Amino acid sequence: MIRHRYRWLTLLGVVFVVVSFGLVGSAAAQSFDSGVNAQGSPDINVLIPDNQLTPGTESELTVQLDNSGSFTRGDASDREVVTTARTVQTSIEPRDAPITVETGTQSVGSIGENEPANVDFVISVPDSAEAGTYDIRVHVDYSYTRRAISSA
Numbered sequence: 001m002i003r004h005r006y007r008w009l010t011l012l013g014v015v016f017v018v019v020s021f022g023l024v025g026s027a028a029a030q031s032f033d034s035g036v037n038a039q040g041s042p043d044i045n046v047l048i049p050d051n052q053l054t055p056g057t058e059s060e061l062t063v064q065l066d067n068s069g070s071f072t073r074g075d076a077s078d079r080e081v082v083t084t085a086r087t088v089q090t091s092i093e094p095r096d097a098p099i100t101v102e103t104g105t106q107s108v109g110s111i112g113e114n115e116p117a118n119v120d121f122v123i124s125v126p127d128s129a130e131a132g133t134y135d136i137r138v139h140v141d142y143s144y145t146r147r148a149i150s151s152a
Contacts, residue, residue, distance in 0.1 A: 038074030039147045040082035042067045044111065046138050053099065056127040060120045063090065063138055069113040078148065085111045085142035092121050097134030100124040111142075 047064040069083030088108035092101045102122035111117050 037149050038071070038078035038082045040069060040071040040074070040079065041146055042083055042085035042111070042142065042144050043070050044085055044088075044140050044142065046140065053123060053125050055125050055129040055131075058102070058122060058124045061092075061123045063092075063119045063121065064116050065090065065108065065111055065119065065140060066116040067111045067113050074148075080112055081148045082145050083113050085144050088117070088140065088142040090119050090141070091139045092123075093137040093139065095135045095137055097136050098126060098129040099134075099136070100126075 045066045045068060047066060049062055049064060053059055053061070065088065067083065067085055069079070071079045071083055074082070086109075088111050089105050090108060091105040092103075094101055100123070102124055103120070106119045106121070108117050108119060
């Protein structure tokens with residue numbers, strides 16, 4: 001199962017940036033030895049806590065990835081097995097924004113529910129950048145276990 005989803009966030013600042021993000025998750029059913037029977041998925045949200053970029057500067061833009069997970073069935077003690085996003089990677093695509101993303105794809109690891117991850121990107125904004133609203137895209141790729149069943 002692969003999910004694609006885009007969301008838009010508005011950032012306020014000297015250079016206004018609108019962020020969309022694409023989620024690509026790959027899922028698998030997995031067998032366990034010890035009575036696990038659960039179904040669900042991660043639900044990754046992208047937040048930008050500090051939203052100001054200034055022309056003529058190189059700044060860190062922190063992207064927060066938060067997982068609010070969706071647990072559809074099973075024992076609550078097995079929830080983490082199916083709601084954790086694993087091998088998470090994220091990157092920024094500037095689209096038409098007058099910025100240069102100096103940082104490449106970032107590996108985040110796993111993101112469980114209530115365990116947000118902060119990912120810092122170095123962004124250069126040229127002196128000639130005009131204040132306005134621009135689109136950038138934050139890509140988030142991850143894998144997860146959609147369904148876990150006991151083999152016993």
